[in-house]
Amino acid sequence: MADIQVPPMTGMTVPGCLRHFAAATPDALFVGEPGGVALSYADALEEVLAVASGLRASGVGAGDRVHLHLPNSAAFMVHLLAIGEVGAVAVPTNPESSSDELAYILSHSGCVLSVSGPLGKQAVADARDLCPDLRDICGPQDLAALGRDRRTAGPAPHGLDPIAVLYTSGTTGWPKGVVVTHANLLVAGEVVAGHLRLRPRDRWLVTLPLSHGNALFYSAMSALVTGASLVVSDGLDPAGWVDLARAHEITVTSFFAAGLRSVLATSERVADRDHQIRAAIFAQPLTDAQLTRFEERFGLPLLQIYGMTETVAPPLMNPLYGVRRNSTVGLPVLGYPVRVVAQDGGDSLSGELLVRGTPGVTLMAGYYNAPNLTEQTVVDGWLHTGDVVRVEPDGYVSFLDRAGDILKPDIENVSTGEIERVLCEHPSVLEAAVTGAADEDGEQRVVAFVVIRPGQDVTTDELLDLCITQLSPFKVPRELHLVDDLPRSATGRVRRSALGGGR
Template sequence: MAEITLSPASGLTLPGYLRHVAAGTPAATFVREPDGAELGYAAALEEATAIASGLIALGVGRGDRVHLHLPNSAAFLTHLLAVAEIGAVAVPTSPESSSDELAYVLSHSGCVVSVSSLLGRPAVEEARDLCPDLRDIRGPGELATLGQHRTAAGWPPPDSLDPVAILYTSGTTGWPKGVVITHANLLIAGEVVAGHLRLRPDDRWLVTLPLSHGNALFYSAMSALVTGASMVVCDGLDPAGWVELAGGHGVTVTSFFASGIRRLLASPAHPADRDHTIRAALFGQPLTPAQLSAFETRFGLPLLQIYGMTETVSPVLMNPLYGQRRNDTLGLPVLGYPLRVAGSPDAPGELLVGGTPGVTLMAGYYNAPQLTSRVIDDGWLHTGDQVRLEPDGYVSFVDRQADILKPDTENVSAGEVERVLAEHPSVLEAAVTGAADDDGGQHVVAYVAVRPGEDVTAEELLDHCRVRLSPYKVPKDLHMVADLPRTPTGKVRRHALGGER
């Protein structure tokens, strides 16, 4: 008797999903831009096929890496789908990347073609001399034009376990790592988020985070694709126009980083702040209880804190859409992802995520097998994040292992000090790092951005810490800054603050 082996990844490919939705609802909106321009699913398939033919004309083949240096736009998505169509691998980067950053990513990944916006192209050109594999740089409209003059190549379809993207981590410390993502990875992440949010085809995402990074690509774009839903893609978050944009386009779901929520709270309140149709907003990175309450009260929409990494692809902890939301925690484990907390019972420990590389976990780090084997050991991904299991089953974030300082014999959690500083009513945001002492030790340093119009001194903030922290946790130095340096996804670039971790 013939047997057919089935797995959760069977048949999952981006082109397959796109064709399925385009055949069923060809006129349904896939992506809309803020000016109202729309691209339907059938039109997206046609555009992606033309771009794929253009890539073939440039000699791009299965497994070749293609650089996408594009802002949030319909073009980003159609080029990603075109790369997937021919079994190639997309390497997206932020349009804000410097030439040095691009030189590393392009040379390390071995990209053969770069597709760059007009604004981003000078940095790509500047990096080109250090990228021996890069043969061609094209604008986002050029490949489709090439493809329209060719006969369909009839290329073989990709497999669900084929790599489809390499996302480079933000590089807050050390060189960025290339996280290899498969077709199955992306679509399973989309299914997890779509199921958790109970997405329907008439739902619409507002995407303000960069599609070149995991949150927007994995959670928003992929959940829209697997559901046949739509998205409005914006090149960044505009606090002044956010509600009007969401309301005008009928947005129902969105996603933030904590820094974006703080920016919205810092913007002037308006009587129309609740004039929207959003029913849920995901967010990552911690907020204070006061910030959580202020946001939900002002904007009238529920926040759901979630936890995931580029390496896990899908979120692995999420606060529930229905039932008890504990946004002071990362939420509850999602279906299909076994979790462990390594260490002693009733104490914080490292979060481990179980899964299958290339299916529910990243396939690995590009050209780094030893690093991959250290991070994924016997089917368990070591996140490097310290968490605590609460009695009710929710999981609380404690700190990154890399964010644990050692100024003396005791460890200091950078996150704990940042939380205490953020609780001061004059503080907008704080970042804590470590600096080397003359004797080779380390001391705690804080960088604080103050709310507009507030007048507070560094000594007052240190007094605030002295009341709430053990003496060894109080920063030795505190610097007032206008703003904190960030990665494109909103994470604080601690290495750029002047301290050492």
């Protein structure tokens, strides 16, 4: 008997998955908006085919890049699937992006068409002169209207074909375009769906931007591969998210740590536990006190996870059942071997995290138009994350910091994350960010920026005393500034470069 070896999910495409559920459960909800559009699987397929025909009529074909500049909406999902249907490649961006940011992304990716909503259309227009490949800018209704008049069909894409290029936030330099395939998105959906035991009756509340990997890979795709549904909201309402979850019978959701902190800053209500949410995943660290307060207040389990755009699926997650250690990023998930490599290149319990996979299936296909960078990042099947972690005695993995967030004010390395954790242990501190600034002689000093909780009062001397008692002398900030808020990217990551000083 001959062996049959089929790489996982490479025989299916993202719009092919939609077709399956449109036939199997046509009336089941696929995507809805609070108080707005609600599309069943059959409705969504009808819209996708209309937009796909509009794309072909506009001259978009296989391999062409299409800019997707829409807020969280049913239209975003429809256009993403339609772009995949024609074999083109979506380049999603946050609608609040500046024209300078868009000019780089659109020119680098060579987008031929931009689908833009009212919020971001002017910024695209302002960037157009610097984007020689961009032929047209249209609104989210234009392609569907064109397609309904001119229904056309074309060759079907393959599972290993690219479907999107997601640009990283650019917090450490020029954005990099991460290429993901149909197989990538479906594998990510399967990993998260399996880990959370998703069923067709489950429903995601998506408040994180669909232009980012967390919402797109983990929430939207896990719903699609299971025939579940998602309600997409354009941003998180810290005081009203439980009401929204209750009204739409939400069972799963996802946060960044900054969003969780903003929720905890709201007043407690009797209705905080009046919901059907059975699990919430989150990324980026919280203090033990914040974790406890959230779970006790809302009565739902939090699961800290770890992932990056390049890994597509999260290779580390806290378990839904069993011991959840949310001070860590969890355990390796099925199908994602990991290694920790010390600075000297050997295996270690503390060092850089490496993730093994197959490019285009379980890891990104590569960086767009950057083969050298791709070869430096994925070596012999191991993706070098640049993130520093520690393996605990029980096998759970603790995130320490980005390799780029390691300061060196003295002989010893200093982790910005370690100092931030200590500052956030003070009950008056809402959040903190630490960066490095260069002295006149070129030596680096540690600088901290701290946001105080509303109604609380603390002095810089008190916070420095806390650092002195809990940190080695060379780790104590030389400067500490109290600020109203921290500058952030669209996905919630603190933009350290905007804090001042040099690294």
